[in-house]
Structure formats: C-alpha cells, structure tokens
Amino acid sequence: MEQEGGVLKEGFLVKRGHIVHNWKVRWFVLKQNTLLYYKLEGGRKGTSPKGQILLDGCTITCPCLEYETRPLLIKLRTRTSTDYFLEACSREDRDAWAFEITGAIHAGQPGKVQQLHLMKNSFQLPSHISLHDIIDKMHDSSCGIRPSPNMKQGSTYKKTFIGSSLVDWLISNHFAASRIEAVTLASMLMEENFLKPIGNRSTEAIRSGDLAEQFLDDSTALYIFNESCKKKTNSKEEFNFSAAELSGTVIKQGYLAKQGHKRKNWKEENRPVGGFSLRGSLVSALEDNGVPTGVKGNVQGNLFKVITKDDVHYYIQASSKAERAEWIEAIKRLT
Structure with missing residues (x-):
C-alpha cells in the first residue's frame, strides 16, 4: 500500500560503493519510478538524497549470489548497465524490498504484479521440515x-x-x-x-x-x-557470549545507531562488531525534546537507553517512534 507522499517503502539497507567497494548503511526511499538513498547524519536521514536509482528499464536479481559471504543481497541493474548491490538485515527484509522494488519496476504491468503476488504466496515449506x-x-x-x-x-x-x-x-x-x-x-x-x-x-x-x-x-x-x-566462523571466537545465548531464537533484528563508548560517535554497523547480555538489564525510552543527558552530539529523537546489570549504559537510536517501541518491548521480554 502506498504511503503518504508517494513513498512505497523506506528503511535501512547496506549499499556497496561505486568507486571504492566499501559497504555503508544508507536510508532508502522507494517511489513509483525511483529509489532514493540518503546518508545518515548524526543518526538521522540527511535532508537531501545522496543519490537515486531510476527504476525504468531496471532488472532485479534476488537472491544475488555474487558475494558468498553476503547471502542477503539484492542486485539492481539499470537501463545503462550500472549495477547496484543492496544488502538487507534479514531474509524477510530482503524479500520484502525485492517484492516492492519489482512491483515498482512493473507498475505499468498489473498482470506481472499479480503474478508476483501469486508466486510469493503459493508455496510454504511444511513446519516439521527445515x-x-x-x-x-x-x-x-x-x-x-x-x-x-x-x-x-x-x-x-x-x-x-x-x-x-x-x-x-x-x-x-x-x-x-x-x-x-x-x-x-x-x-x-x-x-x-x-x-x-x-x-x-x-x-x-x-x-x-x-x-x-x-x-x-x-x-x-x-x-x-x-x-x-x-x-562458518565460530561466533564464540568472535564474541565472548555463552553457547546458550548464541543459539537462542532471534526475537528481533534490524539496523540501529549506537553511541560509541570511547569516542562517543554514532555508528550504524553492517556486520557484528560486539554485543552484550540483556539478562538483568533495564531499558527505557529517552525524551524526544532536546539532547538527553548522557548523549553526545546533536542527536535527537527515537532514542532509548539500555543499562546492563554491570551498570554499563548504551544509548541507541531507532529509525522511528514505532520502531523504538518495538525494540523496547522486545528487549523487555528478555531482561
């Protein structure tokens, strides 16, 4: 369903750079014939798009298997043969983006869009089989x-x-x-x-x-x-978590901005670089008016704080109030 302002879908994706092939988190906004992407400034979407992908004549490849270590990629090839590689945070997120982008590409072909809907919903693997x-x-x-x-x-x-x-x-x-x-x-x-x-x-x-x-x-x-x-790399070698914690069910996943502990800068990482146990933690939303105490930089809105049982304070920013509420609710269930 189309949102206000002609926006079909928006959210975080990790984009491969054109010149230097590094990977950076960008905020993407999908419209009927264009996919816009924005830099994140102080944990917020920039005011002006950093770039755009014209969807007229585009082809989409999903799954894209050109990077073995990145199974959640979508590849877009424009009419002028420019390739864009976009990485989602989960298979569900990747498939949702691919579906909406494909619909936008074929917007003038309602039969094609209907076919995609049927394909998406026609087959379910039995629950007892993985x-x-x-x-x-x-x-x-x-x-x-x-x-x-x-x-x-x-x-x-x-x-x-x-x-x-x-x-x-x-x-x-x-x-x-x-x-x-x-x-x-x-x-x-x-x-x-x-x-x-x-x-x-x-x-x-x-x-x-x-x-x-x-x-x-x-x-x-x-x-x-x-x-x-x-x-696969043994996660126990990368992070000092217990095997029980690492083998648990994923409750929620997605991109968030986190304030660093030493340099106090804000980052949106696209690969795991650390973590902490939620057992015995406290989580709460922070005020949206002004910069709350403990937060460095001109970062406002959609913030929440997690205090671990060892009294370590984590300041985290979500993309919206609704997303913040979902994260807080999910974390509370685990504390």
Whole structure:
C-alpha cells in the first residue's frame, strides 16, 4: 500500500560503493519510478538524497549470489548497465524490498504484479521440515542426490547435479508435490546459500532478473553444494557470549545507531562488531525534546537507553517512534 507522499517503502539497507567497494548503511526511499538513498547524519536521514536509482528499464536479481559471504543481497541493474548491490538485515527484509522494488519496476504491468503476488504466496515449506533437513538428506549416501562430473558448454564440472534431477529428487522424496513447488523449494535452497549455480546456463538465470526462473528445471543447468556453508566462523571466537545465548531464537533484528563508548560517535554497523547480555538489564525510552543527558552530539529523537546489570549504559537510536517501541518491548521480554 502506498504511503503518504508517494513513498512505497523506506528503511535501512547496506549499499556497496561505486568507486571504492566499501559497504555503508544508507536510508532508502522507494517511489513509483525511483529509489532514493540518503546518508545518515548524526543518526538521522540527511535532508537531501545522496543519490537515486531510476527504476525504468531496471532488472532485479534476488537472491544475488555474487558475494558468498553476503547471502542477503539484492542486485539492481539499470537501463545503462550500472549495477547496484543492496544488502538487507534479514531474509524477510530482503524479500520484502525485492517484492516492492519489482512491483515498482512493473507498475505499468498489473498482470506481472499479480503474478508476483501469486508466486510469493503459493508455496510454504511444511513446519516439521527445515531446509537443513533437506540438505542433510541430499548428502545421504544411500538415498541422497549423487553429484557427478558433467560437461556443459565445452567445460567439465566435477561433483555437480542437473536442475531437472534435483526437481525429480525433491518430488520423489515428498518434499514437493509438483514441479512448480520443487522449483520454488530449490530456489529457497539457493537463497539460503546451500546450493550454488555453476556454468553459464544456471548462472545466467540468476543474473537475468526474472524472479520466476531463478532455479531452472532443466537438463542443461548445473548446480553444486555450497561447501562454504560448513565453514562458518565460530561466533564464540568472535564474541565472548555463552553457547546458550548464541543459539537462542532471534526475537528481533534490524539496523540501529549506537553511541560509541570511547569516542562517543554514532555508528550504524553492517556486520557484528560486539554485543552484550540483556539478562538483568533495564531499558527505557529517552525524551524526544532536546539532547538527553548522557548523549553526545546533536542527536535527537527515537532514542532509548539500555543499562546492563554491570551498570554499563548504551544509548541507541531507532529509525522511528514505532520502531523504538518495538525494540523496547522486545528487549523487555528478555531482561
């Protein structure tokens, strides 16, 4: 539903720079034919856009698998072949952005938008089955899918399987009831980085921008297991948290601005750089009129404070009053 001022959607995304390929948090505003992005100044959206992406003639690729360590990417290619890489904070957020951007691109084609709605809502993985379960069974030596060498486009690829074979396997193992469902499920496995396309046929489908055919039910399309999924960095080595805390269910996630403890500057990080336990903490909203005590810099609005059981004070800014209220409520449930 379109918001006031013609805004279809807005929020934080991490954008790759054009010249220096660093990644920075930007505030994005989607309109009918334009995607605007703003710098964050003192924890707030800047007054003027830093840039814009014209959506007329754009193609969108989601999931974008060009960065193995960034599975939550969306790629936009403009009519002039300029590529934009945007990273969301969760799969749900990424898919919501991709869906709204695709709708804006095809705004003049109501049939295409209706098709996207049907695609989005047509398939649900049964609650008792996880993608991990499917991958484990695919690896099973007795009943799994057996990778083998395949030659396509003049090249030989080791330990691969063809798209139509995976569709057959998913149906025969009762993970999907039809080929359409199996293709959707295989696309989900690629979205979560369990599978990778290999060779020209399957990689071109990913880059085509056609959300309906990311995975190909085709005897010429090749795929492999993404073995890097098994080489995740142990979070215990990066942060001094207990295993119980790290294995808990995600209650809420998203981008927030936090005041630094030493330099007192405000940052919006796009990778985990630290954390703290919420057990025994206190959380409260801060006044929106003026700069509250303890806050450095001209930062106002949508602020809240968390005081840990060790009396460490964290000052955090949300993107809106509603978002602040949601964070406070979520944190209170964990304290």
